[in-house]
Amino acid sequence: MSERINNIDMDKLSNTDEKIRKNGGHFTAEKHIAGEFHFDGSPMFTAELKSEMATFTMGADEPGVLGGMGIQPTPLNYLMMGVMSCYASTVAIQAAKKGIKLGKLKFTGHLYYDIGPVVEDLDFPIIKALNIDVEADMDIKEVLKLSEKACPALYAIRNPIQTEIKQIK
Template identity: 25%
Template sequence: MSLINDIDVQALKETTTAVEADPRLGEATFSVNGAWQGGCRLTAQTGALTTGGERDETRVAKYTISSDEPVALLGTDTAVSPAEYLLQALAGCYTVTLAALAAAQGIELKGFRLALEADIDLRGFLGIDPTVRPGLQQIRVHLDVDAPDTPREQIEELVALVEKRSPIRDTLVNPVDVATTLA
């Protein structure tokens, strides 16, 4: 097994080859099931994960996720806010994407750090100004990549590729269909 950045490079190549041969193997469906806990609080659990048409029930209720809002935003500050989860999702996806892409290119990372910030204007959420979107206005990601044996230009190209290939970043910067149904 060849590990670069704790990524099994051979497994990555085999996965790429398998998905190239059968694109259905690259299809995945994540799920979460949640229940309101009053106020701004939600408790959710992971649901089944479906990959390549196969449903994996071992993830059902494996992890519990709670959310709330800070007191300044009408919550009780008992858990991470949805906006912070969104930043975590982006940071986590950048981590997976950066480590895997670097490994695929033979770039050995000594480490990296991410700092993320997001701005929101509550006038949109509160319905005060219909010209203000209720969503985040901007997300800023600062990366500090430590790869001493790699020229900065190559790291810049790697980061540009991370921006292009990160599934969560793509979800944030491009419209995605969100279908809501009422039981």
């Protein structure tokens, strides 16, 4: 049985590391998600998300202030969940690679935003700030810094990503 540190399978991580080293530091991957906006009721949007082991149908609503039903989580809830869960896993991985066994690792996210530009044609920034508070049972400031650099979701929100939006039908 493989050793697990911070719920990270060290054998699998080692195998991935070996593949990365053999490929000049690269291990490319892709994610594809298809979703649909619904014109009646809640959820307003659904998408099928797949893991290695299962498929999940996720739903989202806009909050009441944007005319939505407010029943399902909002798209920004999913954004925060994605960033926080990615960062949490990255922290666990970075700590495990250093042999640090954590007993407590909690995250609280705070997103500050302005709905004005969503409703009106305004040029104000929509997202003002995302702050993440981390609680751990030991000092992991060094691991947190390494994780900020290594987390794909943090990278995505901190760096412009080439984005193409086109109507296909």
